[in-house]
Amino acid sequence: xxxxxxxxxxxxxxxxxxxxxxxxxxxxxxxxxxxxxxxxxxxxxxxxxxxxxxxxxxxxxxxxxxxxxxxxxxxxxxxxxxxxxxxxxxxxxxxxxxxxxxxxxxxxxxxxxxxxxxxxxxxxxxxxxxxxxxxxxxxxxxxxxxxxxxxxxxxxxxxxxxxxxxxxxxxxxxxxxxxxxxxxxxxxxxxxxxxxxxxxxxxxxxxxxxxxxxxxxxxxxxxxxxxxxxxxxxxxxxxxxxxxxxxxxxxxxxxxxxxxxxxxxxxxxxxxxxxxxxxxxxxxxxxxxxxxxxxxxx
Numbered sequence: 001x002x003x004x005x006x007x008x009x010x011x012x013x014x015x016x017x018x019x020x021x022x023x024x025x026x027x028x029x030x031x032x033x034x035x036x037x038x039x040x041x042x043x044x045x046x047x048x049x050x051x052x053x054x055x056x057x058x059x060x061x062x063x064x065x066x067x068x069x070x071x072x073x074x075x076x077x078x079x080x081x082x083x084x085x086x087x088x089x090x091x092x093x094x095x096x097x098x099x100x101x102x103x104x105x106x107x108x109x110x111x112x113x114x115x116x117x118x119x120x121x122x123x124x125x126x127x128x129x130x131x132x133x134x135x136x137x138x139x140x141x142x143x144x145x146x147x148x149x150x151x152x153x154x155x156x157x158x159x160x161x162x163x164x165x166x167x168x169x170x171x172x173x174x175x176x177x178x179x180x181x182x183x184x185x186x187x188x189x190x191x192x193x194x195x196x197x198x199x200x201x202x203x204x205x206x207x208x209x210x211x212x213x214x215x216x217x218x219x220x221x222x223x224x225x226x227x228x229x230x231x232x233x234x235x236x237x238x239x240x241x242x243x244x245x246x247x248x249x250x251x252x253x254x255x256x257x258x259x260x261x262x263x264x265x266x267x268x269x270x271x272x273x274x275x276x277x278x279x280x281x282x283x284x285x286x287x288x289x290x291x292x293x294x295x296x297x298x
Contacts, residue, residue, distance in 0.1 A: 002028060014052070160205065
């Protein structure tokens with residue numbers, strides 16, 4: 001059995017769910033560990049909700065506390081503590097340590113801890129994921145109106161993520177990647193290849209979006225907030241083409257887009273600690289257009 005630790009927000013949770021589906025596709029037994037949302041306390045507890053539960057009829061198997069203990073060997077019973085002191089810990093955790101780790105698919109009886117966001121893992125199950133990941137019907141008529149409009153246009157989603165990336169904690173890791181040059185280059189790339197594109201801009205900073213995306217064919221999507229924010233991902237998936245931020249949220253919006261001729265654009269690097277060169281990123285993200293912070297197509 002393989003147990004996959006679930007953590008993060010919706011985009012990251014979907015990656016861990018996708019890895020679960022990849023193991024099932026390969027005929028292996030896998031389960032998700034929801035401990036961080038259900039049972040953890042203090043620093044171990046996720047501050048975000050288990051948003052996988054908000055999706056429509058998503059099915060997955062969940063490991064039990066006993067199964068987790070077998071893999072993590074973190075029991076505080078006196079006998080187990082003495083045994084660990086004498087013989088060592090039997091921790092079977094495999095932590096994500098590279099962008100792409102295909103060796104995990106030959107492992108068994110392991111506990112996987114990581115985000116597993118490399119597109120290369122999922123190229124053979126993309127259509128399966130598109131079929132399984134469904135959104136509950138929105139009660140907001142504006143969402144249905146946009147889906148109907150996008151079906152008649154060359155709609156292009158543009159995701160601009162700012163607020164949490166401007167904090168001290170996240171800024172060092174994520175800021176400086178999706179620059180004005182990045183967005184200008186991405187919009188130009190699409191405009192040169194798509195007839196009469198219509199850009200739908202999604203952002204957690206709508207004031208910034210309104211000040212910077214002002215062309216007549218640009219519309220700010222600002223009505224999905226709080227728990228309803230997941231509908232932004234659905235709306236992105238209904239656009240014909242996608243310009244993503246360095247955010248798993250918009251990456252999933254593009255991945256769930258079923259348009260066969262779609263253009264998917266993402267930043268060359270997702271965060272400031274990546275050391276991969278452009279060739280490695282292209283290899284791990286087949287089918288994507290990569291643009292760096294200077295606006296160069298890589």
